[in-house]
Amino acid sequence: MTRIFSDRGFDRQFSRLPRKFQLKFYERAALFAADPRAPLLHNHPLEGKYEGMRSINITGDLRAVYRESENNSAFFVEIGTHHQLFRS
Template identity: 30%
Template sequence: MEIELSSNFLRKAKKLPRKERMLLSQKVDIFRSNPSDPRLKTHPLTGKLKGLLSFSLNYSKRITFLYIEPNKVLFFDI
C-alpha cells in the first residue's frame, strides 16, 4: 500500500507527543498490511467529511484518508 501525506497531516504529526508518534507508526504499519484490520476501526465519514474514511489512532484522535487509486491513499488529517 502506497501512502501519500498532506502538508496538514505532516504538520500535525510533528506536533504529536512522542508516545502518540510511536503509536502512529504502529497503526500505519497495520494499515499498510490490512486497511480494514479491526484494530484500526476503519470507517467511512458522514456530513462535511462525506467521501473520506478514517481510522482510530487512539480514543481522541483519528487519521482521515482518501483512496486515490486502489492501492494508493492520501492521509489528510489527524
C-alpha cells in the same frame, strides 16, 4: 500492500503531536498498509465535511482521516482527537 501518503496539513498536525502518539501512528500505519480493514483500526467512512473520506483509530481518541486513491494507496489529510476533527 497499501501505499501511504500525506499532505502538508497532516504533516504539520503530526509534527505537533507528542512523540508517543507519533510512534502509535507509525504502528497503526504499518497495520493499515498490510490490512486497511483490520478490526483494530475501526476503519469507517465519514460524512459531512469529510464526505468521501475514511477514518482510522490511532488511539482511543486520536483519529487519522484519509481518502482512498488509485493504485492501492491512501492519502492522509488530517490527524487529531475526535473533538478536534469532528466538532460542529
